[in-house]
Amino acid sequence: xxxxxxxxxxxxxxxxxxxxxxxxxxxxxxxxxxxxxxxxxxxxxxxxxxxxxxxxxxxxxxxxxxxxxxxxxxxxxxxxxxxxxxxxxxxxxxxxxxxxxxxxxxxxxxxxxxxxxxxxxxxxxxxxxxxxxxxxxxxxxxxxxxxxxxxxxxxxxxxxxxxxxxxxxxxxxxxxxxxxxxxxxxxxxxxxxxxxxxxxxxxxxxxxxxxxxxxxxxxxxxxxxxxxxxxxxxxxxxxxxxxxxxxxxxxxxxxxxxxxxxxxxxxxxxxxxxxxxxxxxxxxxxxxxxxxxxxxxxxxxxxxxxxxxxxxxxxxxxxxxxxxxxxxxxxx
Amino acid sequence: xxxxxxxxxxxxxxxxxxxxxxxxxxxxxxxxxxxxxxxxxxxxxxxxxxxxxxxxxxxxxxxxxxxxxxxxxxxxxxxxxxxxxxxxxxxxxxxxxxxxxxxxxxxxxxxxxxxxxxxxxxxxxxxxxxxxxxxxxxxxxxxxxxxxxxxxxxxxxxxxxxxxxxxxxxxxxxxxxxxxxxxxxxxxxxxxxxxxxxxxxxxxxxxxxxxxxxxxxxxxxxxxxxxxxxxxxxxxxxxxxxxxxxxxxxxxxxxxxxxxxxxxxxxxxxxxxxxxxxxxxxxxxxxxxxxxxxxxxxxxxxxxxxxxxxxxxxxxxxxxxxxxxxxxxxxx
Numbered sequence: 183x184x185x186x187x188x189x190x191x192x193x194x195x196x197x198x199x200x201x202x203x204x205x206x207x208x209x210x211x212x213x214x215x216x217x218x219x220x221x222x223x224x225x226x227x228x229x230x231x232x233x234x235x236x237x238x239x240x241x242x243x244x245x246x247x248x249x250x251x252x253x254x255x256x257x258x259x260x261x262x263x264x265x266x267x268x269x270x271x272x273x274x275x276x277x278x279x280x281x282x283x284x285x286x287x288x289x290x291x292x293x294x295x296x297x298x299x300x301x302x303x304x305x306x307x308x309x310x311x312x313x314x315x316x317x318x319x320x321x322x323x324x325x326x327x328x329x330x331x332x333x334x335x336x337x338x339x340x341x342x343x344x345x346x347x348x349x350x351x352x353x354x355x356x357x358x359x360x361x362x363x364x365x366x367x368x369x370x371x372x373x374x375x376x377x378x379x380x381x382x383x384x385x386x387x388x389x390x391x392x393x394x395x396x397x398x399x400x401x402x403x404x405x406x407x408x409x410x411x412x413x414x415x416x417x418x419x420x421x422x423x424x425x426x427x428x429x430x431x432x433x434x435x436x437x438x439x440x441x442x443x444x445x446x447x448x449x450x451x452x453x454x455x456x457x458x459x460x461x462x463x464x465x466x467x468x469x470x471x472x473x474x475x476x477x478x479x480x481x482x483x484x485x486x487x488x489x490x491x492x493x494x495x496x497x498x499x500x501x502x503x504x505x506x507x508x509x510x511x512x513x514x
Numbered sequence: 515x516x517x518x519x520x521x522x523x524x525x526x527x528x529x530x531x532x533x534x535x536x537x538x539x540x541x542x543x544x545x546x547x548x549x550x551x552x553x554x555x556x557x558x559x560x561x562x563x564x565x566x567x568x569x570x571x572x573x574x575x576x577x578x579x580x581x582x583x584x585x586x587x588x589x590x591x592x593x594x595x596x597x598x599x600x601x602x603x604x605x606x607x608x609x610x611x612x613x614x615x616x617x618x619x620x621x622x623x624x625x626x627x628x629x630x631x632x633x634x635x636x637x638x639x640x641x642x643x644x645x646x647x648x649x650x651x652x653x654x655x656x657x658x659x660x661x662x663x664x665x666x667x668x669x670x671x672x673x674x675x676x677x678x679x680x681x682x683x684x685x686x687x688x689x690x691x692x693x694x695x696x697x698x699x700x701x702x703x704x705x706x707x708x709x710x711x712x713x714x715x716x717x718x719x720x721x722x723x724x725x726x727x728x729x730x731x732x733x734x735x736x737x738x739x740x741x742x743x744x745x746x747x748x749x750x751x752x753x754x755x756x757x758x759x760x761x762x763x764x765x766x767x768x769x770x771x772x773x774x775x776x777x778x779x780x781x782x783x784x785x786x787x788x789x790x791x792x793x794x795x796x797x798x799x800x801x802x803x804x805x806x807x808x809x810x811x812x813x814x815x816x817x818x819x820x821x822x823x824x825x826x827x828x829x830x831x832x833x834x835x836x837x838x839x840x841x842x843x844x845x846x
Contacts, residue, residue: 464824
């Protein structure tokens with residue numbers, strides 16, 4: 183992949199924006215953190231050059247294990263990520279971390295606390311840590327995260343941890359992105375019923391009770407196990423283990439990495455990994471297509487077509503289906 | 515609105531599905547709970563009759579105050595909703611409640627605990643309670659919830675409470691749906707930094723520290739107030755109050771209703787209410803348009819066009835942008 187010779191570079195007016203892409207891609211594949219960081223910035227900025235970047239990266243993807251790590255605020259996600267990174271490095275694996283904040287258009291990136299906790303890995307060239315704000319509404323996480331994963335995958339990271347705050351939709355989205363989803367809980371953060379309400383019982387491949395040195399850890403584990411046992415799973419399906427960790431001490435991190443490896447092996451041996459990756463690609467394609475359509479919706483007609491339709495609907499002058507028809511008539 | 519005379523009813527093959535719509539709409543507007551429930555079922559089932567339902571309801575919407583109520587698992591959302599309903603009934607307002615589970619394609623609806631807690635209102639004809647599962651991925655909540663709100667609004671409920679589990683994307687989505695968003699916190703569920711990480715500081719119009727009889731309630735309130743004070747707000751903008759409640763005792767419910775009324779008055783006097791409702795309509799139109807496009811994507815070509823594109827992308831044979839182009843070429 184030589185520099186400047188990409189066939190797509192010769193679109194007039196786009197050349198200047200994309201001139202550096204082949205070189206950046208080459209450097210990222212050679213493991214240079216600055217090039218990786220710049221490619222992810224292109225994703226965050228929705229750069230037009232992404233089209234070329236993704237075309238160049240695609241053939242080099244599919245090797246990394248994508249691990250989603252999620253749980254309610256306060257369970258210790260950042261500390262757990264840090265312990266997991268340390269254990270993976272002990273096993274000589276290159277690790278990428280994406281800390282995705284699905285909710286905040288406001289703070290835009292990880293808070294200071296996260297950065298401080300992760301600073302022990304800051305000087306390790308085989309650890310790449312990046313916080314991303316998932317902007318926008320529909321498709322925010324679905325649009326940017328798989329493309330950032332694609333960058334890290336092509337850059338040769340063995341394991342990519344996607345850490346996200348919160349429960350609810352963002353956790354479901356993470357579980358759709360990941361090869362293996364780790365759900366963190368902690369004593370005192372709510373019982374098994376709360377986990378069920380938060381939709382946590384459906385998405386985990388590995389459950390971790392963090393802060394396991396606190397009172398109630400065994401009770402949370404028992405509750406969780408009994409609720410997980412109620413789910414119907416087909417013969418031969420993966421049965422999510424429930425581990426205990428004290429991430430702040432690194433306790434349990436080795437067991438967690440072992441469980442991740444076991445899940446990966448199980449998913450590869452069955453059709454599960456291929457199924458998940460096809461679903462991830464499906465979400466990614468849809469999100470890209472939707473973004474393209476939105477650009478057309480926003481730029482069609484005089485002013486903003488969608489806004490004027492929305493004002494009519496809000497005023498009760500039109501119903502939303504008729505408005506949607508009018509919107510689609512403009513693009514189809 | 516007489517029965518059977520709708521202009522849209524005469525599409526061949528759709529007539530039988532929609533024959534009852536004008537009658538249902540009429541009964542729902544007269545406040546009959548069964549008709550309201552059946553219309554919401556049509557929303558949950560994505561019925562083709564919705565097009566006609568929404569056209570009939572649209573002129574009768576815009577009166578209800580939509581209150582979003584959200585917070586992490588364990589803060590007492592169901593109990594708070596119940597206390598709020600009791601106080602609103604004391605003031606003789608008709609109340610609709612939608613309990614939205616944004617994460618669970620699995621449990622499908624509220625858990626038993628919620629139903630039991632709400633049963634004190636079960637026999638009140640001026641309280642309508644419904645749990646909804648927001649199915650699907652992109653646009654799940656955005657698609658169904660505004661349409662269910664439209665049903666309750668046209669049916670003459672004065673206040674509609676949308677209660678949702680979780681933090682993260684689902685809370686942001688609720689705040690986009692609501693006229694007034696109430697964020698619940700509780701002592702021991704994490705401090706101000708956790709609230710900031712969960713994106714809670716941007717979305718609340720009213721904050722409530724529930725379980726205020728527990729240790730630490732005043733500390734959480736102080737933390738929250740000082741973090742809220744850091745946000746820049748324009749002159750004359752609404753400043754979110756931080757209330758304390760003990761929902762299980764009904765304590766603080768009157769203050770909460772007062773705060774909801776104040777926020778409503780403020781939003782009506784400024785352009786804020788119109789702005790929010792236009793945004794809600796915008797999301798709703800987009801979600802309906804997207805759903806229509808997905809049906810085309812899923813049904814085009816031999817087999818599922820999107821699935822075969824996704825398999826190519828997952829295998830590294832195509833990049834997602836090229837795949838999105840191919841998808842859009844089929845519908846545009």
